[in-house]
Amino acid sequence: MKYVIKHYPKYILLFAILSLVLAVITVSDALVLQFIINNVKDSSKIPYYVIVISVMVFILLEGFAYYFQQFNSEYLAKKAVNLYRGIVFRRITAQRISIFDNHTPSKYVSLMTAQMDNLDENYFAAIFWAFYLIIQFIVACVIALAVNPTMAIIAIILSIPNLLLPLIFRKVLENTKIKTIKQTDLYIAKISDYLFGFADWKINGGSKLIDTQEKIENTRVLQFQKSELKAQNLSTAFNHAFSNVLYLGTWLIGAFFILNKQMTMASVVAFSQLVINISFPIYSCADMFSQIVGGKKLFEKIETEIPVNSNELQNNLQLDTFKKISFRDVTFKNDQKKILDSLNLDILANQKYVIKGPSGSGKTTFLKILTKQILNYKGLITFNELDITNIADQTLYSKIGYLPQHGHIFETTLANNLSLYQNKTNKDLIEVLKFVELNKWANEDSLSKQISSESISGGEAKRIELARLLLQNKEILILDEFSSGLDKDTLRKVEDRIFSLPHQTVLYVTHVYSNELINKADQIIQF
Numbered sequence: 198m199k200y201v202i203k204h205y206p207k208y209i210l211l212f213a214i215l216s217l218v219l220a221v222i223t224v225s226d227a228l229v230l231q232f233i234i235n236n237v238k239d240s241s242k243i244p245y246y247v248i249v250i251s252v253m254v255f256i257l258l259e260g261f262a263y264y265f266q267q268f269n270s271e272y273l274a275k276k277a278v279n280l281y282r283g284i285v286f287r288r289i290t291a292q293r294i295s296i297f298d299n300h301t302p303s304k305y306v307s308l309m310t311a312q313m314d315n316l317d318e319n320y321f322a323a324i325f326w327a328f329y330l331i332i333q334f335i336v337a338c339v340i341a342l343a344v345n346p347t348m349a350i351i352a353i354i355l356s357i358p359n360l361l362l363p364l365i366f367r368k369v370l371e372n373t374k375i376k377t378i379k380q381t382d383l384y385i386a387k388i389s390d391y392l393f394g395f396a397d398w399k400i401n402g403g404s405k406l407i408d409t410q411e412k413i414e415n416t417r418v419l420q421f422q423k424s425e426l427k428a429q430n431l432s433t434a435f436n437h438a439f440s441n442v443l444y445l446g447t448w449l450i451g452a453f454f455i456l457n458k459q460m461t462m463a464s465v466v467a468f469s470q471l472v473i474n475i476s477f478p479i480y481s482c483a484d485m486f487s488q489i490v491g492g493k494k495l496f497e498k499i500e501t502e503i504p505v506n507s508n509e510l511q512n513n514l515q516l517d518t519f520k521k522i523s524f525r526d527v528t529f530k531n532d533q534k535k536i537l538d539s540l541n542l543d544i545l546a547n548q549k550y551v552i553k554g555p556s557g558s559g560k561t562t563f564l565k566i567l568t569k570q571i572l573n574y575k576g577l578i579t580f581n582e583l584d585i586t587n588i589a590d591q592t593l594y595s596k597i598g599y600l601p602q603h604g605h606i607f608e609t610t611l612a613n614n615l616s617l618y619q620n621k622t623n624k625d626l627i628e629v630l631k632f633v634e635l636n637k638w639a640n641e642d643s644l645s646k647q648i649s650s651e652s653i654s655g656g657e658a659k660r661i662e663l664a665r666l667l668l669q670n671k672e673i674l675i676l677d678e679f680s681s682g683l684d685k686d687t688l689r690k691v692e693d694r695i696f697s698l699p700h701q702t703v704l705y706v707t708h709v710y711s712n713e714l715i716n717k718a719d720q721i722i723q724f
């Protein structure tokens with residue numbers, strides 16, 4: 198909430214004023230009732246048509262106030278979520294790759310969509326609504342105290358059980374909510390995963406399995422929602438009963454005063470209407486409270502899952518021209534086995550390395566460790582004699598261009614895919630397209646064409662990804678399986694150019710190596 202108050206103070210002030218106006222008008226219902234009853238008793242006081250017109254004006258006023266207050270509060274909730282969504286997205290993008298990779302992208306997608314909508318309804322909108330209800334409660338209590346202090350105090354005492362309800366139900370409401378959120382998360386993650394592999398299971402006979410899996414996860418979501426609803430409605434039922442105690446209790450006490458000639462019928466009617474305005478906020482607040490409690494849990498969950506990136510080094514260490522990277526006794530193991538075992542090697546400037554080895558031998562892992570995508574290795578890695586753990590990720594990345602084994606084509610123009618939205622001239626883009634043998638797209642028309650991973654071939658995608666990193670003009674080029682999907686002829690031409698780059702160090706992982714390629718390399722690293 199502090200973000201919202203800081204960013205939208207004017208909106209918050211407007212909302213507070215509108216809430217006060219609406220509360221006063223709503224609570225004045227009671228006075229209107231009293232006005233009608235008092236004046237119909239004695240028809241000579243005010244003509245009937247004046248009463249009707251006055252009431253109509255009042256209804257109109259209330260309508261306007263309601264519209265403006267509601268619109269403002271809901272819009273403010275949307276603005277709050279919009280702001281928070283942006284903040285979370287920037288926190289995600291500021292993460293280090295090693296931390297980002299702990300979640301699947303679908304988890305982040307669920308967080309940015311379903312969970313943000315949940316936050317809108319259950320947290321921000323609920324807080325603004327609760328704020329209004331508190332104002333209405335206070336205004337109603339003040340007017341009730343002014344009209345009849347004894348009755349008002351009795352009414353406030355009768356509302357105490359209802360006020361205590363949220364405290365009693367708090368824990369169970371929190372727990373059930375968080376379980377539903379977790380299950381929904383899991384459901385979204387699984388569904389995205391299934392849909393990403395659509396063709397794989399569609400063709401390879403997994404349809405039935407997918408449908409059954411969806412059913413299982415969906416049923417689980419429903420089960421958790423059922424528990425949550427049970428807790429919510431139990432709290433609401435108590436709430437309802439206690440509200441009735443307050444409302445009917447007021448009538449019974451009012452009847453007592455009428456019998457003793459201490460109150461008129463009109464003032465009891467007005468008072469019971471005032472009590473409705475006192476009990477309605479309490480009644481709704483219990484519900485609001487359960488939403489806010491659940492929403493707050495969700496908010497805390499997002500905050501802990503996507504913390505502000507405080508792990509990244511904040512030093513201004515600058516790197517000199519690349520001379521040498523050294524691996525000293527680098528060991529990396531996952532749960533089951535050692536993937537790298539006491540690796541020792543040097544990578545020298547302007548040398549071209551071919552890295553080969555069987556599938557699963559640790560080539561990609563080696564590159565990920567070198568690019569600080571994996572941090573939990575043992576041993577020492579230095580860049581120009583500096584331990585890479587002491588070099589900020591972005592500083593290291595200013596030296597390295599990286600083509601991942603499974604890269605990504607963005608759903609935008611070819612030009613944006615190449616430049617990644619940086620300022621590059623068409624001339625540069627065309628030149629690099631020619632370098633990677635994409636001559637057919639080396640023209641301005643093609644640059645502005647929309648592409649996606651579905652609309653281009655695997656080999657074309659690889660070449661666009663290569664062109665993308667060449668444009669950055671880095672000193673070290675790391676290419677993980679560039680060769681996959683490329684025909685021999687094209688591959689040979691592009692490899693020739695890569696291995697003839699005069700000023701760059703190349704680490705070239707491939708399964709497709711000919712004698713020709715081995716001859717081009719300065720060194721071979723065997724995994």
Ligand SMILES: Nc1ncnc2c1ncn2[C@@H]1O[C@H](COP(=O)(O)OP(=O)(O)OP(=O)(O)O)[C@@H](O)[C@H]1O
Pocket residue numbers: 531532536554555556557558559560561562563602724
């Ligand atoms: N995130 C991970 N968690 C656990 N194990 C992993 C992870 N990534 C890779 N591995 C394991 O590490 C080993 C090395 O994988 P890596 O991807 O480095 O091999 P590779 O030599 O690049 O293989 P390929 O030639 O098939 O690309 C494999 O046995 C793999 O199962």
Ligand SMILES: [Mg+2]
Pocket residue numbers: 560561562602677
């Ligand atoms: Mg690999």
